[in-house]
Amino acid sequence: MSKIDNNFPSLKNDRILKAARGEIPDKLPIWIMRQAGRHLPEFREFREGHSFFEICKNAEYATEVTLMPIRRYDLDASIIFSDILVIPEALGLEVEMRAGIWTLMGYMIEGGGSKTYSKARKWLYAFPKESHQLLNILTNVIIDYLVLQIEHGAQIVQVFDSNAEYLNKDLYKDFCLPYLKRISEEVRSKLRDKKLDEVPMVLFAKGGWYCLEEQADLGYEVIGVDWTVDPKFVRNIFKNKNITLQGNLDPCALYAPIGQLKSMVQKMLEEFGHERYIVNLGHGIYPDAPIDAVHAIIDVVHKYNC
Known part of the structure; x- marks a missing residue:
């Protein structure tokens, strides 16, 4: 194993970490599952010259792909590819x-x-x-x-349980x-x-709405929810827990007209509220998701009054 260099530069954006700790950031934080991946044209172009596992195992390649969505969007986290x-x-x-x-x-x-x-x-x-x-x-x-x-x-990690819905x-x-x-x-x-x-740990069990109360007792600072869960319902379950929620816009909502999409995002933000909340989709972004739709979501989120 190579020597570990822990002399990292100071963070310029700690919104997600603040939200995970229960603090209120200056703006609601947002990241998108699978943001460093197939929906980016620059990733698809890069992928033509490199196999998937080659990118995973090469630090230079993985870094390049990790930074692609940060260069394109005003997101609040880079996700290690x-x-x-x-x-x-x-x-x-x-x-x-x-x-x-x-x-x-x-x-x-x-x-x-x-x-x-x-x-x-x-x-x-x-x-x-x-x-x-x-x-x-x-x-x-x-x-x-x-x-x-x-x-x-890594300053925050997420555990995916993507097939909870099958049990x-x-x-x-x-x-x-x-x-x-x-x-x-x-x-x-x-x-x-x-x-x-x-570091804060996130648990995202897609389709695991039937055991949200049990998830609250597993020791994770953040619980992610998919798009089938009503924000008010999940807020009620966690009302006495010091847990941050994450989610939960339907990935297919990105195909709606921009005006309608912005209204849906605004409604979601109002229902979740600004305390202990990280904005995300209810699962991964789809490969053909419109670039303009992602910009629109981020714009609404960062203009939301905390």
């Missing part, structure tokens, strides 16, 4: 980047994307012991991976919540052992 699929590859699986892939256990069992994830869910019922063994292996690696990212300078509450309590809690607790424990400062 990487992918969860580096984890199964590190565990010895042969991995190819194809359309429709996202989560770890689902990918490793299904062998690719799926509309039902029936093979992965079958494992939970038919092979619970083996499922827990696999989840423990993945959890251990995820913990080490997050600690390394923080050790190398019921009983399955989620058994096969997800304990591991999500372990990640939160053991990342912090390892940081303390290394005498490193803790």
Whole structure:
């Protein structure tokens, strides 16, 4: 491993960190899931000359892609370009980047994307012991991976659980919540052992509306919600919790006329309010999302009166 240089320059924008800590920034912070990726024409051009994993593993290439959305948009965070699929590859699986892939256990069992994830869910019922063994292996690696990212300078990290919608509450309590809690607790424990400062942690469980109350007790400073959740509903669940919310504009809203889009964003901001809130989409931005729509969203967010 290369020597770690922790002499980072002072932050010019700490809005997201303030919101995660419960402070009120000068403007509402916004970042967009998958902002460093396929919807940017400059990324598509860059991708023509480099494979996906080549970009992930080359610091110069990853840095270039990480900065692309920051150069184009007035966003409040740069997201380190990487992918969860580096984890199964590190565990010895042969991995190819194809359309429709996202989560770890689902990918490793299904062998690719799926509309039902029936093979992965079958494992939970038919092979619970083996499922827990696999989840423990993945959890251990995820913990080490997050600690390394923080050790190398990441100032906030997000744990994606992108397929919570495919499980019921009983399955989620058994096969997800304990591991999500372990990640939160053991990342912090390892940081303390290394005498490193803790950073805010975000949990985003897409489709996990049915266990938001349980998510509140896992130790994450920020809980992300998808576009199916009403802001007032989720605010009511978290009203007595010191937790920041993140979300939750429908990614398809970006295809609406700009005037209508701005009205939807304004309504979302008013319903979430300005305290303990980070603006984002309710999932990743789509590859053909209009550039002008992203500018419009950011403009409304940063003009919102805190």
